[in-house]
Amino acid sequence: MVTRQLPPVRDMLDQQQRGWACVWCRAWLALGSSADLGQQRVVPETGAAYLWFPRECLDKAECARRTAG
Numbered sequence: 001m002v003t004r005q006l007p008p009v010r011d012m013l014d015q016q017q018r019g020w021a022c023v024w025c026r027a028w029l030a031l032g033s034s035a036d037l038g039q040q041r042v043v044p045e046t047g048a049a050y051l052w053f054p055r056e057c058l059d060k061a062e063c064a065r066r067t068a069g
Contacts, residue, residue, distance in 0.1 A: 009042050009052055019053040026065035029055055 006023060009069040015021040021028050023037065044050075045069035 006037065006040065007055055008042070012052075016054070017052040019055040021055075022057045022063060023054045024056055025063045027057060027063070027066055029057070033058055 002050060012023065013026060015028070016023050016026060019029070019034075019036070022034065034055040035058055037056060040054060042050055042051050042052060042063060
């Protein structure tokens with residue numbers, strides 16, 4: 001479940017959109033080391049709608065440290 005507003009998908013790396021990297025700090029996520037934020041649907045101004053699959057680090061303090069630095 002998303003607890004804060006997700007960053008704009010247009011600003012994310014492909015790895016973040018696919019759930020391979022954290023949406024906040026861009027760290028690579030190993031199996032069992034992340035939380036699923038739910039499937040998201042994007043309807044761009046041009047082009048077809050698509051789905052993306054955000055995930056975040058389980059260790060919020062470490063994620064915040066990486067984001068700040």
